[in-house]
Amino acid sequence: MDDLLDRHESGTASPFGYPDYSAFADVSEIDSFVKQLQEAEAAGAIGIVRGRGRNQDKIERVRLNDVLRLYDLLGRRPVGERAAQAHRCLLEGVDVPNEFEIPIAAIRAAWDRGGAWQGFAAQDADRLRTALLLAKAILEGKHRGVDYRTFSRRIAGESKALEKVEGAVVRILASALELPPAARPKDALRTLGLEKFAPPMLLAGRVDFDAAELSLARPTYFGIPPAEAHRVRLTERPRYLLTIENLASFNRHLTEADPEARGLTVYVGGYPSFATQDALRCFARAIPTEVPFYHWSDIDPDGTWIFRTIERIIERPLRPHLMASDLAEQFGRVPKEAVRPQRRAENSAISELIAYLERENAKWLEQEELDPVAPVEGESTFAR
Incomplete structure (x- = not known):
């Protein structure tokens, strides 16, 4: 009978219910069930429809007759x-x-x-x-x-x-x-600054860290607390600054595309945490304006969200790197369940890619599918 009211409340007109006798443990449970239905029928709350012939004593289905009476009978509120x-x-x-x-x-x-x-x-x-x-x-x-x-x-x-x-x-x-379209709740909150511990920021380039002359040791990369980004010192002007979403692509870029560490490459850890965002803001203020900034992410709504987030916080031009619709068309796949991209930003360098991703058959591409290449001056800043 509760099911009848549930279906009535969900919009079903004149709902019927069909007893599932196989669900009862024994005959005594069936008898108790039938007795409750008969009492509800006597009160005018429901109507009972019985079978025919040999099944004339068996209840085949129950219909809801009086909603208010059944609410009252069950002690339930509308x-x-x-x-x-x-x-x-x-x-x-x-x-x-x-x-x-x-x-x-x-x-x-x-x-x-x-x-x-x-x-x-x-x-x-x-x-x-x-x-x-x-x-x-x-x-x-x-x-x-x-x-x-x-x-x-x-x-x-x-x-x-x-x-x-x-x-x-x-x-x-x-x-x-505006939060990452497909992020887990914990990751979305991390971009707002809510996290248990800020993960380290991984850097690669010709830099030192306070008195530590890392440029002499030339490690492949090193990690720092994002809040300590102001202690990073450039030993020479980098050819570019490149932020990368994916750890595998970050490692491949260092070893395959920039083994001489001519650029400053930063792993942002997927969705950049609030602490990482502050660190990128610090780099944007410290690095000469002639140095171009790039970002490389997956070609999907989350990738464009990460791009726009970094673009907003650094307050200087940011260029997409290996993020273009022609690459998606050539190497990508149409997702099974598309996530609607974020609100378009007409003045963003990624706006045309966002528009492409809104198309019905737009393809997505994980950045690991592409071989890394170093950014070059004059690289397209818009999706083609």
């Missing part, structure tokens, strides 16, 4: 009432930012249908409220300069609270911030 109460619980005392109007409306719409939003049903309003408060705090910048678990404890009163609702937090924030 979905609209439950959704309204859950909605009040979610928003009570919260000054909801205008940027969150779309996800809040989607939550209410899902609950009004008796469904769930991102796995949170009406009865989960308290947990979703925690996600809303965390998302609001992030939007207000209260996470800056605070590690992941300290932020969670300060806002939600529990150090692991954010881990439990990461997906919902990211979905709420996605209406206000």
Whole structure:
């Protein structure tokens, strides 16, 4: 009978139910079930349709007759009432930012249908409220300069609270911030500065680190805490600065395309963390403007998101390296499940590639599929 109400609340007109007698453990359970149905029929809540001939004593199906009587009989409240109460619980005392109007409306719409939003049903309003408060705090910048678990404890009163609702937090924030299209929630939060520990930044080039004369040892590459980027010293002007998304491509570039370390090559660790973004901003200010900056990522929506993120933070021209539609057409594949690219930026050097990726049969290409080559002056800055 609960199933009849569930289907009624989801929009089914005059729903029917068919008893599954094989699901009962024994005859006594069947008898109890039949008795409940007969009582509901006597109350006018449902109608029972029996079989014919030899099966005339057997209940074949049950139809919903009176919704309000069945609610009362089962001690259940209409979905609209439950959704309204859950909605009040979610928003009570919260000054909801205008940027969150779309996800809040989607939550209410899902609950009004008796469904769930991102796995949170009406009865989960308290947990979703925690996600809303965390998302609001992030939007207000209260996470800056605070590690992941300290932020969670300060806002939600529990150090692991954010881990439990990461997906919902990211979905709420996605209406206000441009986040990586296909990133896991933890990776998306990392780009905003929420991480347990900042991973090291890997560098290769003719550089020293404070008093350490690394240029004499010429290591293939070395790692530093991103916050220490200001301690990197150039021993000579690099021919270029190249940021690379993928670790395998980073290693291949160093050994195959630039074994003499004429450029400054930086591994950004996939989606660049907030600390890595700050380090790149530091390099952009310290390196002469004549040195061209490039970025090499996968040719897909996440790759263009990473490009645009770096482009915004360095505040100087950034050129795509091995990121062009002709390469995708030649070597790429049409994805099985396409992710819509981020909002187009007309003034971005990657805008034409973003437009290409919006096409119905656009191909994606992982950067590992390409052999590395060193950036050259005059390299196309736009997808062809």
